[in-house]
Amino acid sequence: xxxxxxxxxxxxxxxxxxxxxxxxxxxxxxxxxxxxxxxxxxxxxxxxxxxxxxxxxxxxxxxxxxxxxxxxxxxxxxxxxxxxxxxxxxxxxxxxxxxxxxxxxxxxxxxxxxxxxxxxxxxxxxxxxxxxxxxxxxxxxxxxxxxxxxxxxxxxxxxxxxxxxxxxxxxxxxxxxxxxxxxxxxxxxxxxxxxxxxxxxxxxxxxxxx
Amino acid sequence: xxxxxxxxxxxxxxxxxxxxxxxxxxxxxxxxxxxxxxxxxxxxxxxxxxxxxxxxxxxxxxxxxxxxxxxxxxxxxxxxxxxxxxxxxxxxxxxxxxxxxxxxxxxxxxxxxxxxxxxxxxxxxxxxxxxxxxxxxxxxxxxxxxxxxxxxxxxxxxxxxxxxxxxxxxxxxxxxxxxxxxxxxxxxxxxxxxxxxxxxxxxxxxxxxxxxxxxxxxxxxxxxxxxxxxxxxxxxxxxxxxxxxxxxxxxxxxxxxxxxxxxxxxxxxxxxxxxxxxxxxxxxxxxxxxxxxxxxxxxxxxxxxxxxxxxxxxxxxxxxxxxxxxxxxxxxxxxxxxxxxxxxxxxxxxxxxxxxxxxxxxxxxxxxxxxxxxxxxxxxxxxxxxxxxxx
Numbered sequence: 254x255x256x257x258x259x260x261x262x263x264x265x266x267x268x269x270x271x272x273x274x275x276x277x278x279x280x281x282x283x284x285x286x287x288x289x290x291x292x293x294x295x296x297x298x299x300x301x302x303x304x305x306x307x308x309x310x311x312x313x314x315x316x317x318x319x320x321x322x323x324x325x326x327x328x329x330x331x332x333x334x335x336x337x338x339x340x341x342x343x344x345x346x347x348x349x350x351x352x353x354x355x356x357x358x359x360x361x362x363x364x365x366x367x368x369x370x371x372x373x374x375x376x377x378x379x380x381x382x383x384x385x386x387x388x389x390x391x392x393x394x395x396x397x398x399x400x401x402x403x404x405x406x407x408x409x410x411x412x413x414x415x416x417x418x419x420x421x422x423x424x425x426x427x428x429x430x431x432x433x434x435x436x437x438x439x440x441x442x443x444x445x446x447x448x449x450x451x452x453x454x455x456x457x458x459x460x461x462x463x
Numbered sequence: 464x465x466x467x468x469x470x471x472x473x474x475x476x477x478x479x480x481x482x483x484x485x486x487x488x489x490x491x492x493x494x495x496x497x498x499x500x501x502x503x504x505x506x507x508x509x510x511x512x513x514x515x516x517x518x519x520x521x522x523x524x525x526x527x528x529x530x531x532x533x534x535x536x537x538x539x540x541x542x543x544x545x546x547x548x549x550x551x552x553x554x555x556x557x558x559x560x561x562x563x564x565x566x567x568x569x570x571x572x573x574x575x576x577x578x579x580x581x582x583x584x585x586x587x588x589x590x591x592x593x594x595x596x597x598x599x600x601x602x603x604x605x606x607x608x609x610x611x612x613x614x615x616x617x618x619x620x621x622x623x624x625x626x627x628x629x630x631x632x633x634x635x636x637x638x639x640x641x642x643x644x645x646x647x648x649x650x651x652x653x654x655x656x657x658x659x660x661x662x663x664x665x666x667x668x669x670x671x672x673x674x675x676x677x678x679x680x681x682x683x684x685x686x687x688x689x690x691x692x693x694x695x696x697x698x699x700x701x702x703x704x705x706x707x708x709x710x711x712x713x714x715x716x717x718x719x720x721x722x723x724x725x726x727x728x729x730x731x732x733x734x735x736x737x738x739x740x741x742x743x744x745x746x747x748x749x750x751x752x753x754x755x756x757x758x759x760x761x762x763x764x765x766x767x768x769x770x771x772x773x774x775x776x777x778x779x780x781x782x783x784x785x786x787x788x789x790x791x792x793x794x795x796x797x798x799x800x801x802x803x804x805x806x807x808x809x810x811x812x813x814x815x816x817x818x819x820x821x822x823x824x825x826x827x828x829x830x831x832x833x834x835x836x837x838x839x840x841x842x843x844x845x846x847x848x849x850x851x852x853x854x
Contacts (some may be wrong), residue, residue: 257718265676266477267846271613272819274606275602275603275606275610276600276602276603276607276610277513277515277600277601277602277603278515278516278600278601279515279516279599280599281515282515292668295700295701296666296700299699299701299704300700300733302700302703302704302730303697303699303700303703303730303733304730305730306703306729306730307723307729307730308737309725310726311727312728313726318689320748349569356735358737361736361737361740362734362736363768365736365737365739365763366736367742368766369766370763372765372769373765375769376765376768376769376790376793376794377793379793379794380792380793382772394762396515400485411686423775424717431785433737434783434800434801434802435785436803436828436831437784437799437801437802437803438783438801438805438822438826440802440804440827440828440831441670441783441801441802441804441805441806442783443616443669443672443676444620444805444820444821444823444824444827445670445673445805446485446670446817447616447617447620447643447820448620448817448820449673453624453817453820454492454808454817454820456673456676456678456679456680456681456709456808457667457673457676457677457709458708458712459703
């Protein structure tokens with residue numbers, strides 16, 4: 254009974270959005286935009302729940318003096334100080350808040366992103382080992398594609414027309430595999446949506462198949 | 464008299480030189496230049512099909528001097544002969560424009576087009592188009608194929624679900640990634656370490672996230688049964704709320720309501736790389752025995768999977784993001800690829816309705832395969848009838 258309401262809402266919402274998909278009229282477009290706006294509106298109060306969760310987790314950690322509780326204090330200080338800076342001096346282009354964002358947050362994010370380069374190298378080193386026939390094939394294809402995509406490979410293997418071979422690998426076998434996966438994913442999304450609308454799939458309500 | 468006549472002639476020549484020549488010069492600068500370029504022809508304007516209105520599509524035949532132009536200027540008026548206003552410019556070789564600059568519905572408009580060179584020399588205007596007005600449409604004719612295909616899709620799903628409910632055994636192929644979930648949770652239990660479940664970095668509106676919640680439900684039941692701690696860090700507060708509910712329900716279902724701890728299903732941050740850093744931190748500090756990355760992922764996928772690999776955890780990933788699959792395949796022990804993600808809850812729960820849905824999906828895939836094969840054969844024979852059905 255507790256789930257009947259959300260399930261009915263989900264079914265009606267799903268049917269309305271399917272109908273909306275076929276109507277290009279302004280009325281339909283405005284309705285769609287309104288739904289998207291509501292999604293954003295609903296997201297803002299949810300952020301409060303998110304921050305409550307952060308505070309709860311770290312407050313408990315400090316209170317019980319769990320390992321690393323000092324870092325939790327840093328989180329509290331950082332959140333409060335940055336918020337106060339924003340409230341007091343504003344969030345304009347040259348404000349302290351923006352400087353913190355530009356010179357601390359952005360650089361830290363860029364650092365995390367840069368780690369990908371090293372991780373890619375280590376992952377490639379581990380996976381490109383010719384242990385089985387399939388792995389050997391993968392290794393050969395990977396080497397061909399890598400050499401064919403860089404200028405040095407292009408110039409060294411010019412007579413083999415390596416860039417053309419790479420283009421062929423990417424455009425045909427690779428594209429075919431990607432489209433195969435894409436087709437399955439598309440059907441999976443449609444079938445899952447239908448099952449959710451009809452209440453067959455209820456895992457998202459907490460408790461699948463009940 | 465003769466001298467006088469000569470003087471008059473001189474005066475005339477001087478007059479012509481100073482006053483009349485600029486007039487001729489002006490004329491030769493404009494008129495002969497416009498005449499030397501052929502204008503675009505046959506301007507057609509029509510209401511843009513399948514749109515929300517306030518848009519008219521204008522097409523024209525390129526001028527024979529198209530190669531001399533840098534592009535075409537398009538003018539619009541509510542009267543056929545006067546009042547034309549500039550509404551747009553399209554580059555050389557392009558013969559279509561969608562005019563939605565201040566167009567009012569149900570108001571007749573006329574259009575003219577002229578060529579323009581890079582030095583701002585112009586051709587004559589084309590003859591005006593016939594009058595056209597815009598209006599919004601209530602049905603998108605381009606989606607008729609979807610309208611026909613959708614009931615067929617729904618019918619096949621229903622039929623398979625009905626068959627499953629009637630007790631007909633339906634075969635689903637073995638999916639290693641899902642079979643290993645039990646083993647992965649068991650390993651964590653034996654080692655006395657937690658299971659880390661990352662539900663992707665997308666929002667609840669993403670179907671992959673919903674599929675992830677379905678799998679979380681199954682995993683949480685197992686962890687609750689074995690009393691193995693589960694850690695679920697979230698990037699989105701709404702996903703966090705759903706995940707909390709899912710884990711709590713799973714704990715209740717297994718008769719262990721005290722198993723659920725809200726501090727273990729928590730919000731980390733909404734920033735993508737900060738989230739990745741946070742999860743990597745959890746992996747290195749808590750050293751979970753099992754890492755499950757299931758949902759939608761972007762650039763952070765390899766950061767998470769490689770860190771987990773370094774910590775020595777057994778790793779199972781599942782995503783429908785084609786671009787991230789190679790990273791997971793490389794760094795994880797098992798990868799649930801693409802549609803397998805959506806089949807997971809049926810595969811794990813063995814619920815007949817859910818299994819029927821998967822079978823219905825397969826029937827639909829068969830229909831698509833038949834159309835693909837027919838389209839290829841007919842296409843090779845020069846008949847594009849089937850290909851055009853899907854345009």
